[in-house]
Amino acid sequence: MVRFAGVGLRYAEPPGRPPGAGQAALQDLTFTLPSGSFHWLLGESGAGKSSLLRLMQLAQRPTSGVVEVLGADLSRTRRRALPALRRRIGVVWQDFRLLPHLSVRDNVALPLRIAGRPEAGLLADVAEMLRWAGLDARADSLPAALSGGEQQRAALARAVVMRPALLLADEPTGNLDAAQARRILALLQEMHRLGTTVVVATHADALVRAFPAPALRLQGGRLMSHG
Amino acid sequence: MAEPRLRRPRGRDPLGLRRALSGRLLPGLVAAMALLAALAIAGARGAAGLTARWEGGAAAAMTVQLPPAAAADGRLSRALEALTELPEVAAARAMDQARLAALLRPWLGESPAFPLPVVIELRLAALPEDPAWLTSRIAAAVPGASVEAHGVWVARLLALARSLEAVALAALLLVAGIAVAVVAVAVRAGIAARRDAIALLHDLGATDADIAGRFAARAAWLVGVGGLLGTLLAVPVLAGFANLAAPLLGSSPGAGLAPPWQQAWQPWARLPWPELAALPLLAAALGWATAQATVRRWLRRLP
Ligand SMILES: Nc1ncnc2c1ncn2[C@@H]1O[C@H](COP(=O)(O)OP(=O)(O)OP(=O)(O)O)[C@@H](O)[C@H]1O
Ligand SMILES: [Mg+2]
Numbered sequence: 001m002v003r004f005a006g007v008g009l010r011y012a013e014p015p016g017r018p019p020g021a022g023q024a025a026l027q028d029l030t031f032t033l034p035s036g037s038f039h040w041l042l043g044e045s046g047a048g049k050s051s052l053l054r055l056m057q058l059a060q061r062p063t064s065g066v067v068e069v070l071g072a073d074l075s076r077t078r079r080r081a082l083p084a085l086r087r088r089i090g091v092v093w094q095d096f097r098l099l100p101h102l103s104v105r106d107n108v109a110l111p112l113r114i115a116g117r118p119e120a121g122l123l124a125d126v127a128e129m130l131r132w133a134g135l136d137a138r139a140d141s142l143p144a145a146l147s148g149g150e151q152q153r154a155a156l157a158r159a160v161v162m163r164p165a166l167l168l169a170d171e172p173t174g175n176l177d178a179a180q181a182r183r184i185l186a187l188l189q190e191m192h193r194l195g196t197t198v199v200v201a202t203h204a205d206a207l208v209r210a211f212p213a214p215a216l217r218l219q220g221g222r223l224m225s226h227g
Numbered sequence: 228m229a230e231p232r233l234r235r236p237r238g239r240d241p242l243g244l245r246r247a248l249s250g251r252l253l254p255g256l257v258a259a260m261a262l263l264a265a266l267a268i269a270g271a272r273g274a275a276g277l278t279a280r281w282e283g284g285a286a287a288a289m290t291v292q293l294p295p296a297a298a299a300d301g302r303l304s305r306a307l308e309a310l311t312e313l314p315e316v317a318a319a320r321a322m323d324q325a326r327l328a329a330l331l332r333p334w335l336g337e338s339p340a341f342p343l344p345v346v347i348e349l350r351l352a353a354l355p356e357d358p359a360w361l362t363s364r365i366a367a368a369v370p371g372a373s374v375e376a377h378g379v380w381v382a383r384l385l386a387l388a389r390s391l392e393a394v395a396l397a398a399l400l401l402v403a404g405i406a407v408a409v410v411a412v413a414v415r416a417g418i419a420a421r422r423d424a425i426a427l428l429h430d431l432g433a434t435d436a437d438i439a440g441r442f443a444a445r446a447a448w449l450v451g452v453g454g455l456l457g458t459l460l461a462v463p464v465l466a467g468f469a470n471l472a473a474p475l476l477g478s479s480p481g482a483g484l485a486p487p488w489q490q491a492w493q494p495w496a497r498l499p500w501p502e503l504a505a506l507p508l509l510a511a512a513l514g515w516a517t518a519q520a521t522v523r524r525w526l527r528r529l530p
Contacts, residue, residue: 057430058530059430059530060530061530079530080434080435082530083432083433083434084432085432086430086431086432087431087432091430097423097427097430099241099243099424099427101243102241106241110241110428110431111431111432113239113241114428114431114432114433114437115432
């Protein structure tokens, strides 16, 4: 499902500095996540969790190494083939990235519309998703009018509405209270039970203890342990 | 499911292009350019009309006319010899009598009662600076001839009309180029305003064609509306010009006798309607293509 072999990532240098002078964000990552697994992605702030997720969601090409997601080797996949792959990957971003001028319903409907799903059947799916995330009462609100937990759940509903094969969540419980965090985690675990491969980045140790699962542990861009 | 109507179109505009590519500036600018383009088209068309009309007249830049007997008594061959020797003359050729008779038929009828003069057509090496001076040189070289130089003036007008046509077409190209630049700038501003939303759509699996298509549809609409406005504004202006130009282009023989209501329609009938109708569509196509190219170029920076 996800296979990394010797993967390194170095962000482009800020202008004025010689190439290669910057610190690598990720170095020599080698691991495999089997289909249908649930993994924690752990590490301190700046360890490279978001960078790793960006590689997995095909939003970034590695500087070195092999990234294979959903059976496609990124270095051998043509750019025009990537959108179809991205539609099979659901992502909950650390900063949500809800479009501020669209209602919650339209935000959740966005992946379906991008995939060209006909309008007719689409709203029923969206309504079901909103009900699943406990947001049916807020469907017509703009994201700015939602609480942090509601925004988080809206982002999760958008990530899940396409029934992705791979679900990536970056700090999905970031600034939520314990009850809200457990609610989000329950939703993620439900997706996992339905067969989705799930990776959740967090540094909330209490949560990891409450939901034990295999973990990828990053430190300074390197993989410290796996399993 | 009861859906409030206002929200649905918004969901179909996730990039918020109705604000990012707003309908205020672009149609106005494009309307001004479409007006200029319409003027240029009409100018090119008018100049082309003049060219076509004058081309025949300029074919023989000068004519030399000899009395009817000249063909028989050898004056014609001597005159041709003398004319060919003049450095200004590229070619001298006697017009054959059948063609002359055909040219004069409207005035003289089938069989004229008097013998026709001998007419020599001259093709000049270059248009003379001073036709009067050349006329007198030719008259001196061919005694007893009458020399006609109106073709020189027609040729000068023809050259002018041809350059006008070229200038009008160049102006049209220039306007099109400026329109492309204006659309590109507007689209780039739209991209800058919607950077985050574009990146999100890209990350959610939108293709370049999808994102570029959204911009292109919006740009084509705005530019098409502007083009239509500009063209509509141009119509009365062009009708006025057509009125002024009518005598130069020559009206059909019965035009002066037509009933007044028909005369009132004449300037409208002269407008280059097919070109004018095509203008907004061409403008929209140009806007579409420019937006496509601009957005796709920008999207190439994303993986
Ligand atoms: N777009 C970028 N350009 C340059 N450097 C970046 C970029 N994104 C991240 N980095 C750098 O890469 C390293 C890893 O960052 P990353 O965001 O992956 O960490 P993280 O583990 O997600 O941290 P956090 O827990 O704070 O979200 C950091 O040193 C960061 O400064
Ligand atoms: Mg992060």
